[in-house]
Amino acid sequence: MKKTIVIALILWANINFAQETGEDKLGSWFLLSVKNQVTDNFSVSTIIQKRFHEFLDNGQSVFVSLALNYKLNDKVTLTEGFGYLENQPFLKPIDFETTFDRRIFEQLTYNDKIDRLQINQRFRTEHRWLTKRENTDFESRFRYQLWLRYPLNHKSITPNTIYLSSFDEIIFNFQGDVFSQNRIFGGMGYQLDKNIRFEGGYMKNQFRGRNFDRIWLMLFINTDLRKIFKKNTNSHS
Secondary structure: OHHHHHHHHHHHHHHHHHOOOOOOOOEEEEEEEEEEEOOOOEEEEEEEEEEEEEOOEEEEEEEEEEEEEEEOOOOEEEEEEEEEEEEOOOOOOOOOOOEEEEEEEEEEEEEEEEOOEEEEEEEEEEEEEEEEOOEEEEEEEEEEEEEEEEEOOOOOOOOOEEEEEEEEEEEEEOOOOOEEEEEEEEEEEEEOOOOEEEEEEEEEEEEOOEEEEEEEEEEEEEEEOHHHHHHHHHHOO
16 A cells, blocks of 8 residues: 555656646756765755756756754754855846845755655745846745655665655745745656765746746765764864
């Protein structure tokens, strides 16, 4: 029964990809996520994204973020971070202007597991300063993401594991139209070792009246710096 539910959830995400899109180009997103563990409870995360309106062509945006994470317990992590994004339109007239997005965010992540199924929920608020043509607007929004991962060749996601991956993230505005966008992803991942994993698949980014199809490739790297920080702390004590 549990396996049936998992398969149904994965297929549900992929069925949505069959809908008509509002843009006739298949774009691509690339993500590098590096998490550095500095103490048993604290870690620092860096994310770099490059997005294209077309596959490897017609640059859309560059996004970078830096965040401090505090592990409250085995299931709950609290995060405070800063992000910076430069965004360009799909059709670029001669006098187009880049939109600059500077944001701070707070988030809570909750991790759980049902049999083989790994469940990650993320609750995030963002406060954004959007600058275009020397005019700056302030906006806030809320994001909820549900990410599911299901290992295929092992009972859990350990080194040398192939797994299914699917998420749905919906974003709400605190001003103007309440609905901002929805992102639905379905694909596969591979856990190379305890520190490196790859994920890739297909995402539909849905806005009000517009849909965009994207190939999304991701690389996740974890590093453990606790010994280095502990050694430096002891040397100064």
